[in-house]
Amino acid sequence: MENITAEDLKKRIDSGEKLNLVDVREPHENAEFNIGGTLVPLGDIRAMQVDEIEPLKDEEVIVYCRSGNRSGQAAMILETMGFSNVKNLVGGMLKWQETFGA
Numbered sequence: 001m002e003n004i005t006a007e008d009l010k011k012r013i014d015s016g017e018k019l020n021l022v023d024v025r026e027p028h029e030n031a032e033f034n035i036g037g038t039l040v041p042l043g044d045i046r047a048m049q050v051d052e053i054e055p056l057k058d059e060e061v062i063v064y065c066r067s068g069n070r071s072g073q074a075a076m077i078l079e080t081m082g083f084s085n086v087k088n089l090v091g092g093m094l095k096w097q098e099t100f101g102a
Contacts, residue, residue, distance in 0.1 A: 001075040004062060004087040006096045020056050022063045024074040025093075029066060033093060033102050037062075042070045045077050057083050064089035064096075 012019060013035070021037030023030050030039045040053060042065070053061065061083055063071040068091050075086040089096070 001072070001079060002087045003090045005090050006099050009062065009089060010096075010100060020053070020059055020061045022053055022061055022074070024063055024065045024070050029093075033097065035064070035093075035096065037064060040074075042074050045074045048081065050078070050081065057081075058085075060085040060087065062087045062089060065092045067094050068092040 009019075021035065023034055023037035023039045024042045024045060025039075026041055027039060038052060040050060044050065061078065063074045063078070063086060065071040065074070068088060071088045071092060075088045078086050091098075
């Protein structure tokens with residue numbers, strides 16, 4: 001698993017790059033603030049219920065959560081499921097909001 005910083009991710013989003021973002025938080029957290037990722041809560045990933053992101057196995061997938069902890073766990077699980085290029089957003093949405101606001 002590699003890490004990606006909020007600054008690097010923001011640059012890539014702002015440049016219009018098509019990214020595969022996966023939000024592993026709970027639905028209420030996603031509703032409060034998100035950066036456009038597909039919502040797949042960590043519990044679903046643990047249960048291997050990842051049908052909506054299954055086609056991305058060979059593409060870069062960037063996972064994020066509130067602080068970077070759950071997404072780190074999710075990234076490791078996805079790698080064991082055969083996802084070949086998973087990146088974890090360091091500091092999660094807390095770092096994002098601290099750096100760029102909501």
